[in-house]
Amino acid sequence: MVFYDSWPKIDPKIVLWLLLAVLVVDHIWEMVLAKRQQLVCLGANTVPEELRAVIPPEIYHRARVYELHKMELFMWKHGIDLVISLAEVFFGFYPFVWGLACSTLRSATKEELWISLIFVLYLTIYITLRCLPVLLYDKCILELRYGTQTRMPWYMYLCMGLISIILAQIVLAPLTLGIVFIVQTLGYFFFLYFWVIWAVFTLLMVFLLPYICAPCIGRQVRLPEGPLYQDVKRVCDLTDFPMSRVFIIRTKSTQYSNAYFYGSCCLKRIVIFDTLLYNKGLPPHELQPFEVGRGLFNVQVAAVVAHELGHWKKGHFYKATLIMKVHFLLTMILFGLLFHCPQLYEAVGFQHGICPIIVGFIIVLRFALTPYLTLANFVMLWNLRRFEYAADRFAHYLGYSMPLRSALVKIYADHMSFPVYDTCYARWHHTHPTILQRLAYQQRLDIEAIYN
Template sequence: MAFYDTWPKVDPLIVLVVLCLIVLVDRIWEMILTKRQQLVCLNAIMVPEELRGIIPPEIYHRARIYELHKTELQLWKYLIDLIITLCELILGFYPFLWGLAAMTLQKVTSQEIWITLIFVFYLTIYICIRFLPVLIYDKCLLELRYGMSGKFPWYLYCCIGAMSILLSQLVLLPLAAAIVFSVKFIGYYFFLWFWLFWAAFTLLLVFFLPYCCIPCIGRQVVLPEGTALYMEVKRVCDVVGFPMKRVFIIKTRTMQYSNAYFYGSCCLKRIVIFDTLLLNKGKEPNEIHPYEVGRGLTNIQVAGVVCHELGHWKHGHFYKATIIMKIHFFITMGLFGLFFHSPQLYMAVGFEAGVMPIIVGFIIVLKFALTPYLTLANVLMLWNLRRFEYAADKFAHRMGYSIQLRMALVKIYADHMSFPVYDQCYARWHHTHPTILQRLAYQQKLDMKAINAGTY
């Protein structure tokens, strides 16, 4: 006997109302946040004082226009998604599509795994059609309003949509089949096995990331000895006891984004510096494209960034983030199993009693039932990631690299212009890192504390 048999029987209509309220609150809140960001963007006419010598007014204006375009499009997306999603729940879209898939194969087979494949194919087509109102709004109204001419004719978008439907099946169909087969084979507590598989996979990823994923970006080599950059980085690594043989450079192929990161533990720990972070990619000006000349950081500024990454290492952020993610996924899988096996949830979206398609269960649980928890967990984890960034910045400040880090942040921002002004509530809800203005203000705050404490 399943433990659901001992539960009070909840009217599926009440469950449906709860699901609709979840969707309504979630989308309206996202619209409020996006509207706040749009208002901040509208009022931020002038370049912020901290960046006035860095951003030319015309580039700032273009970035502001792009941000206005993006926020208005996002508002339209949330509104359309709210209306369509409520219609899907109330009108029984998922039972209809499942019935259509079953009807397609009724003369061939009634096995769930084959019906699932047709269901996923139909759902992919529907999702592309579902996106049409947003695409039309963007191309026919917003691009004209903000002076952004369309890059492609309409028929090319149709071709792209058709190709995406076909190519996505190469991933979605095997994945859907694997999910259905796994649930049927493993049984009632499949979600716990999913968690164990994910936990093992992420641990193995730490071992194999340098050998499987990094080669897709570029060639990774140990930071060469004898160079000026090596000496600057060694100076800061020696202070904290980080081995130089674990500092790597990635010689990228086509990537333009400047980055450096720390990951791993014990003998697998490493600091990785993208060559795009180096001044002129560490090459002579005649060896790179004209637009790349002058981009990147000086050696002392790179050392400031490395000092920030060493802060992540010294504070054990990799361990902490790994443990938090595994706890989060364990809770997610536990709640998932709780809702997945609930017949009232399937009846609430329109299925007859006893009909509980596996793939539909995955969709409605992840898309609707788990939304409150996933939203809360996401906000808390984003807050924690930003806390890690502040802690690493504070470490660099204590190490005497505050000025170098500040100069590096500003230079990286200057190389990759984006709109710098964000509503605080919007940023808390969406950003993994503090904004450029927040990080500069934090360094200034640390300076004031040091001056007041007499350590400067």
């Protein structure tokens, strides 16, 4: 690649220590969050009062054990990853693998395009082996401790590793060739072209989503006439949302209960999964035994639609789209600046003037951009939860507080998971408020409505 040395002269050793500090702080913080969640799990011995009517104690205990298992594995994974990552950066792992790829093709070519392919192949094999300590700890220690063993033969994991390496090359090989070729062709400001391509692509997806992505989930049709139609129409009439833009999707295999709003103007839609309906809207004899009794009654479905109408009325689709585009633009600008920092390549062990494109992508995205991406992720998750609270408040304003509350509990009962989360952990990991937080918020809105 053409080398753009436009950065001020910085000692690569300083950059190296900064990268190591970023790694330590990021991983330690994630481990602290996981430990907080683990302590919350250990203290939550009984089913929360709000959910005692829908969670049997044995199911709650099983979910609690699984959450403890998950958190301990999470901490172990980050601890191992921290040690290995520090060693990779400090001892020049990436220059070593790049040199190995160059040696492999020395007699055939010196083209960076083809060397990058071999580099990615070696890196994929290494990453597969790198996962072994966590896998062994999980299967040999944690699953025995928590009683969640899957009883899969050891050779199946070996086969899965080999298959993952092969499948990864099917995806990564053309992606690697595309990245290297585009950067070589477009030059210094390639990252801005990436942003433009992504912005155009996401706008096109608004038009194409119903015709490309939705059919992969199931067949999408307008909500048919009937009792449910009347309940949904009642809430749509309160907000002047056209019933012609309310759809139901007959799912093929998913059991996840959901409804969502997306789009704008003539493209706006509210889509209701048939799994959200009581018994999927079908006679019991057409269902699998585990599907009988699942789903919501019509008024509860209308309450969920009222929540989605809140997203529409508050303009959350536009706001989220704008925020994502600004975030990605800032990411690309920072990426472009760091990508052309020669000291960054020297800090991880490359000689001055050697800056392989694909290695640049890895070290910038994995190490250099971590502070910004972590902070941006926290802010965006906070904003998404704020949107959910705003939509819940809108449903409450329309008079659907109790139906929405019962709908949330029923959806939770249909997809049982551990309901108790540490507040700080949830802020850094969850796109939605927890079930307990949403129920408490509705109760608070009820109390405010009484006194106001």
